[in-house]
Amino acid sequence: MKYIGTTIKYLLISAGAIIMILPFVWMISTSFKSGGATMVFPPQFIPDPFVSDNYVTVFERFPMLTYLRNSIIVAIFTTLGTILISTLSGYAFARMQFRFRDQIFLAYLATMMIPAQVIMIPQFILLKNFGWIDTYQGLIVPGIFAVFGTFLMRQAFLGIPKELEEAAFMDGANHLTVCFRVILPLLKPSLATLTIFTFMQSWNNYLWPLIVSSSREMATLPLGLALLQGQRDTDWNLVMAGVVISVIPILAVYLFAQRSFIQGMTMSGMKE
Amino acid sequence: MVGSKKFNFLWIAFFLGPGLVGFTIFVLIPIVTSLYISFTEWDLLNSPVFIGLGNYQTLIADPDFWMSLKNTVFFILGYLPSVMAIGLGIALLLNSKLKARTFFRGVYFLPVVTSWVAVSLVWSWLFNPVYGLINYFLSLVGVTGPNWLTDPKTAMIAIIITSVWKDIGFIMVLYLGGLQNISPSLYEAASIDGANELNKFWKITLPMLQPTTFFVVMISLINSFQVFDQVNVMTGGGPGNATNVLVQNIYQSAFNFFEMGYAAAMSWALFIIIFSVSILQMWGERRTKI
Numbered sequence: 001m002k003y004i005g006t007t008i009k010y011l012l013i014s015a016g017a018i019i020m021i022l023p024f025v026w027m028i029s030t031s032f033k034s035g036g037a038t039m040v041f042p043p044q045f046i047p048d049p050f051v052s053d054n055y056v057t058v059f060e061r062f063p064m065l066t067y068l069r070n071s072i073i074v075a076i077f078t079t080l081g082t083i084l085i086s087t088l089s090g091y092a093f094a095r096m097q098f099r100f101r102d103q104i105f106l107a108y109l110a111t112m113m114i115p116a117q118v119i120m121i122p123q124f125i126l127l128k129n130f131g132w133i134d135t136y137q138g139l140i141v142p143g144i145f146a147v148f149g150t151f152l153m154r155q156a157f158l159g160i161p162k163e164l165e166e167a168a169f170m171d172g173a174n175h176l177t178v179c180f181r182v183i184l185p186l187l188k189p190s191l192a193t194l195t196i197f198t199f200m201q202s203w204n205n206y207l208w209p210l211i212v213s214s215s216r217e218m219a220t221l222p223l224g225l226a227l228l229q230g231q232r233d234t235d236w237n238l239v240m241a242g243v244v245i246s247v248i249p250i251l252a253v254y255l256f257a258q259r260s261f262i263q264g265m266t267m268s269g270m271k272e
Numbered sequence: 273m274v275g276s277k278k279f280n281f282l283w284i285a286f287f288l289g290p291g292l293v294g295f296t297i298f299v300l301i302p303i304v305t306s307l308y309i310s311f312t313e314w315d316l317l318n319s320p321v322f323i324g325l326g327n328y329q330t331l332i333a334d335p336d337f338w339m340s341l342k343n344t345v346f347f348i349l350g351y352l353p354s355v356m357a358i359g360l361g362i363a364l365l366l367n368s369k370l371k372a373r374t375f376f377r378g379v380y381f382l383p384v385v386t387s388w389v390a391v392s393l394v395w396s397w398l399f400n401p402v403y404g405l406i407n408y409f410l411s412l413v414g415v416t417g418p419n420w421l422t423d424p425k426t427a428m429i430a431i432i433i434t435s436v437w438k439d440i441g442f443i444m445v446l447y448l449g450g451l452q453n454i455s456p457s458l459y460e461a462a463s464i465d466g467a468n469e470l471n472k473f474w475k476i477t478l479p480m481l482q483p484t485t486f487f488v489v490m491i492s493l494i495n496s497f498q499v500f501d502q503v504n505v506m507t508g509g510g511p512g513n514a515t516n517v518l519v520q521n522i523y524q525s526a527f528n529f530f531e532m533g534y535a536a537a538m539s540w541a542l543f544i545i546i547f548s549v550s551i552l553q554m555w556g557e558r559r560t561k562i
Contacts, residue, residue, distance in 0.1 A: 013365045017379045023437070024382070026405055027394045043408050089291030098284050104292070111299050115498055115546060117519055118539040121526050122302035122309060125316070145294035175283045204387030206501045211527060222389035226505050229393065236397050243390045254385045258378055261385060262445050 027247075030240040031055070038236050054241035058228075063216055064242060067224035071203060071246075074139045074220055078202040079195055081144035086194060090153025091179045095165070105154070108147045116207070124211050138212040139220070143202060149194055156190035157183060192260045196253065200261070203250055221246040310536035320533065327537035337538060339513055340521035341545075343428065347517060348496045350432040356488060358436065359443025364477070366444070367451045377448070381441035388438070388501035395434040396421060396506050424514035427507050431515055434502055443488055450484030451477070486557050490550060497546050518542055 025045070030038060031054055033047040058064055092098075093105050123142055124133075132138035164186075165178045173182070184191070206222045213219050219227065225246055228239045254261050310327055312320035331337050362380055366373055383391060398405050399420035407417030420430040454477065462472050500519040503509060509516035509524070522542070526535035 009365055009368065009370065013362070013370070013376055016362060017376055020379050020382060020437070020440075022405070023391075023394050023398060026398060030397065039403050041403065041408070043403060043405055085291045085294065088287045092284060092288035092291075096284050096287060098288075107300070108295065111295075111303060113547065113550075114303055115494075115539070115543055117498065117522050118306050118536075118543055119299065119302045121532055121536050121539065122305035123298065124526075125305075125309075125532070126297070126302065128316075141294075142298040145291065145298045147295070147299065150291060175287065179287070200385060204389070206387070206389050206504070207523075210504075210523075222387050225389050225393060229396070229505075236400070236403075239393055240397065243393050247386055247390050250385055250387070251382070254382075258381075262377075262381060 027240050027243055030237055031244050033237045035235060035237055054237050055245070058238045058241045058245070061238065062224065062228060062242070063219075064224065064245065066217060067219055067221045068245070070136075070139075070218060071221040073136060074209075075199050075202040077136070077140045078143045079198045081140065082146065082149045082198045083191065083194060085144055086149030086153040087179070087184065087191075089150040090155075090157050091175075091183075093150070093154045094157035095179075096175075108150060112147050112151070120207070120211060127212065133212060134214045134218045135212075136218075139209060139218070143205075143208065149198065152190060152194055153187075156187045160186055189260070189263075192257065193263050196257055196260045199253070200250060306536050306539065309533055310540050312533045314532040315530045316532060317530075323533070327534050328541075330534065331537055331541060336513070336516075336521065337541070340516050340518045343513075343515060344497060344499065344517045346428060347432060347435075347499055347515075348493070350429065351435050351496055351499075352489070352492055354432070355436045355439050355443050355492065356485075359440050359488075360447050360481075362440060362444045363447035363451060364473075367448060377444070380444055383438040384441040384445075386438070389505055391434065391438050392502045392505035395430070395437075399430050421507055422511050424511050427511060427514045431502055431506055434506070435496075435499070438502075439492075443492070446488050446491075447481065447484055450481045454480045482560075486553070490553060493549055493553070494546055497542065497549075 029045055029047055032050055032052060033044070033054075034049055034051050037044060037047055037049070093101065127133055127138045127142070130137075132141070160183050165173075165182055168178050168182045204222060205220070206226070209218075209220045209223045213223060216224070216227070225239070225242050228234075228242050309320065311322060311324055313323050313326070314320035366377055366380075370376070399407075401407055401417060401419040401422075404417075404420075406420070410417040418426045420426050458476050458480070459472055462476060467475065498519055499517050500523065503515050503517050503520050504523070507515045509520040518538070519542070522535050522538045525531045525538065
């Protein structure tokens with residue numbers, strides 16, 4: 001009886017896993033098909049003929065290299081900026097004494113309840129006034145000040161006993177040394193979570209680039225991919241090649257740092 | 273502790289300053305500005321004209337606003353129960369002593385790390401009425417599949433299926449966390465009393481998961497009221513207005529029709545809806561506890 005139960009469990013979980021995997025298989029399979037092979041019935045799982053041209057064609061027909069470069073630049077600088085700002089602010093809120101500290105932090109928290117759509121219209125107008133529309137600054141800078149990072153790092157700093165830094169201050173260390181040399185090395189798990197989470201959000205973000213980028217030169221991958229879809233006819237083999245290119249970096253990071261990924265997602269309770 | 277008062281101020285300015293300035297410019301001021309914009313008529317070309325509550329009055333009488341709200345609610349009604357039931361189901365299966373548990377968890381979580389755009393494109397292709405995989409599978413069991421994304425009757429269902437598929441892993445991970453907090457001794461005691469698996473699920477697992485469920489509902493509701501990426505990529509709100517959800521409506525008003533004031537008013541309506549639902553839920557949660 002127990003044996004049957006376990007078998008059913010395995011069957012269910014495997015059937016589910018197949019449903020989760022199948023779209024990825026279909027995506028990869030299509031990306032190696034010729035244009036004609038995408039339009040046959042019944043559909044082929046193993047491409048016949050097997051062609052890798054799509055990965056060249058998609059770069060020739062569309063500015064994929066530009067999209068890729070923009071996505072890399074935006075994701076890296078957004079992540080670096082977020083880490084720096086969140087660490088500095090998190091330290092200030094957790095470890096420094098100043099007037100209205102808790103009130104300011106409460107204001108930070110309160111804004112987390114406001115949906116992004118409320119902020120995006122004035123942000124767009126602000127960027128327009130700065131002349132930041134269709135620029136890297138426009139794509140990167142507003143994202144750096146997302147409150148979530150500061151919140152996460154403050155919590156992390158609070159988790160470290162104060163005795164540690166008191167000893168360092170006795171030895172004549174200043175705040176900079178204490179923050180970056182004494183405490184931060186102990187916060188590696190939180191830093192990893194924040195890094196991965198921010199990188200992923202930035203890499204996958206669609207709405208913000210959709211608003212800020214007005215030219216193909218400044219489009220990131222998600223935006224560029226959405227543009228690959230034709231009005232009437234879509235070359236699905238090319239689109240799938242593009243999608244594979246966009247998905248590989250994030251899946252590679254995911255495979256190496258699964259734990260931090262899952263932790264980051266559950267802690268934030270947010271999806272992109 | 274460290275130096276004079278002035279010196280200390282410099283340190284605080286150094287640590288808090290950059291974040292606080294950025295927060296003020298890019299978060300705080302936009303929120304306040306947004307409220308002001310919502311009281312104006314503004315096409316970005318001419319200066320904004322203050323019209324008081326005009327936009328909100330228009331909004332209440334605007335059938336398009338109610339249509340997009342209705343579509344959003346329809347999306348939530350289809351999405352939320354499915355993703356929660358399946359996510360919990362997978363979590364329960366994975367919570368037992370299973371070989372390759374980490375592997376399966378990784379597989380189910382895969383779509384969560386993939387972008388909405390990538391997922392939406394893959395599923396648009398899966399839903400292709402002629403060459404797509406889904407209608408092929410349906411044909412195997414003798415069903416003629418619909419024109420999923422171009423048929424107003426099925427477009428939202430296709431979006432719901434895609435969204436559920438993408439988020440199952442997320443809900444699963446949250447529930448796995450909740451399940452790990454249930455003490456095994458509870459189940460042992462129940463076994464001694466002769467409870468079967470089903471009894472244990474209804475009498476122990478589900479009640480003990482109450483805080484997780486509360487969190488899951490809250491987060492999912494907030495997120496799904498803001499559904500946008502998959503809609504924008506898969507249907508653009510169409511066919512007709514069949515999948516025109518709230519944020520798609522806000523986006524179009526602001527960036528296609530340049531009705532900044534009206535779009536801002538709609539975004540505040542979205543905030544009020546999300547806020548009220550959250551408050552209602554918290555109130556409900558407290559009531560069930562007493």
